[in-house]
Amino acid sequence: MMYGWSGGIGVGGWIAMGLMMLLFWGGIATLVILLLRGNHAGGRSFYRPPDDESERILNERFARGEIDETELTAGRAALRRRQ
Incomplete structure (x- = not known):
């Protein structure tokens, strides 16, 4: 065998x-x-586009009370127009 x-x-x-x-x-x-x-x-x-970092910073500033809801909404709209 x-x-x-x-x-x-x-x-x-x-x-x-x-x-x-x-x-x-x-x-x-x-x-x-x-x-x-x-x-x-x-x-x-x-993969995260670079604008995610900008929006994260914007959210952190809102959470710390540095900006109000109107500024947060305006900032998000500006970031989305850039894309």
Whole structure:
């Protein structure tokens, strides 16, 4: 006995294994790309545009009482017009 070396899976088996490996790694790569890109139809993404920092600062100033609600609303509107 040759401990599994007799017979083997043949050429068709190797082709099938190669295709399955391509499908597996292609699926992993697609999943990683989709997770990194995020959903641009309103979902959150790992990438934040620079204006998010501006809005965060604006919200912090409102929370500390440095600006009132009118200034907060005007500031947010100005930031959205810039985008």
